[in-house]
Amino acid sequence: MMPSSPTLLAGINLEDVLKVLRPLSWGAADILRAYARGEQPPHGFSKALSVDNGGEGPVSAADLAVNQWLLDGLKQSFPSAAWTLLSEETAKEKLTEGQPLAADWLWILDPLDGTKDFLQGTGEYAVHLALVHQQRPVLGVVLLPEAEELWIGVVGEGTWCENRSGERAPVRFSERTVTHELILVASRSHRDQRLEQLITALELGDSKAVGSVGCKVATILRGETDLYISLSGKSAPKDWDMAAPEAVLLAAGGAFTHADGRELTYNTGDVRQAGCLIASHGKAHATLCKKGAQAMEVIDPGFQV
Structure with missing residues (x-):
């Protein structure tokens, strides 16, 4: 209790x-x-x-x-x-x-x-x-x-x-902290060329394909994976996709932010959670954000992460 x-x-x-x-x-x-x-x-x-x-x-x-x-x-x-x-x-x-x-x-x-x-x-x-x-x-x-x-x-x-x-x-976060050892949990769909380029630029370890955002975050909480990336294109996830997964990850000591470190905010008048969003167990979050933001400047100049 x-x-x-x-x-x-x-x-x-x-x-x-x-x-x-x-x-x-x-x-x-x-x-x-x-x-x-x-x-x-x-x-x-x-x-x-x-x-x-x-x-x-x-x-x-x-x-x-x-x-x-x-x-x-x-x-x-x-x-x-x-x-x-x-x-x-x-x-x-x-x-x-x-x-x-x-x-x-x-x-x-x-x-x-x-x-x-x-x-x-x-x-x-x-x-x-x-x-x-x-x-x-x-x-x-x-x-x-x-x-x-x-x-x-x-x-x-x-x-x-x-x-x-x-x-x-x-919660059983993994002990992996070095970027090239981190395991990415990714979507089976919603993977455009920019996201593939971003994943390559981050030089991660293995990856695992999982469905719902909630299921993805659960793999981080279990220690099976270490990070999830959402990169909006023609469409973007909405408040109801991200609010609960962020809450359970944040409460566990993890992190879920924009690649520039900004917090996600809800009920802003725009339900879209657009940009480059990174969720992780937190142990290498600052490094992931820095590398992600730098990579997006090359991959999609002017994109608001």
Whole structure:
């Protein structure tokens, strides 16, 4: 147990929030696993219909079901909480481009990160929940349904992994610190020529391909890999892709920044997390950022890292 249960905002402490997040997270895992297998989902949600039969397919059905499950759960558990709820599914109706939400405290949710992996059956999809205070994450949950891992990170308190029984496992960052020994976790897709050039310039060790951002960060937390790079091109990841993975990595003592060292900020009026973003176990982060920023000046002059 943690030695204290800090107050997150008026009348709500951390342990109260975690008591709600645990069953919500495992409920989300059960919903997603059912849709992934074409089975009847729990908690009253409808089985996915094929597009040919007038449905939206398993991804849309799963996305919407988990979105409703999480939002309803948070609203019912904390009906008077002074926070705002935002998810990938509600962004279009809630957000106005260029205008941040009027919220000091904001939940940012992604009910299904890694839709390609969900469809392809790799198991490398995740659920992201992050509580952001004044544009920075203070609490993050990354749920890996197929791995049965619930990563919880509280900035200033630490990060751990829980199973369904509530048993905790610690973060196990690797001991690798020399750049040419570091192992990169990368996407199977979203790899353009600039990213390949950047990876070459960093002169890293091995690499591993993994799906969801949450799954990628989990490999760093387990010590299997050491860094992840996001390099935006025609599109960029969004707040809900990065907030929870950053929170669990940051709380563990790792780092997740732009290549020039700038912090990621959320609820800025632009949900895109554009630029060259580097997530790592932190032990060589400054070196990685320096080399990355220098390489991008050559690879794509004028690119805002």
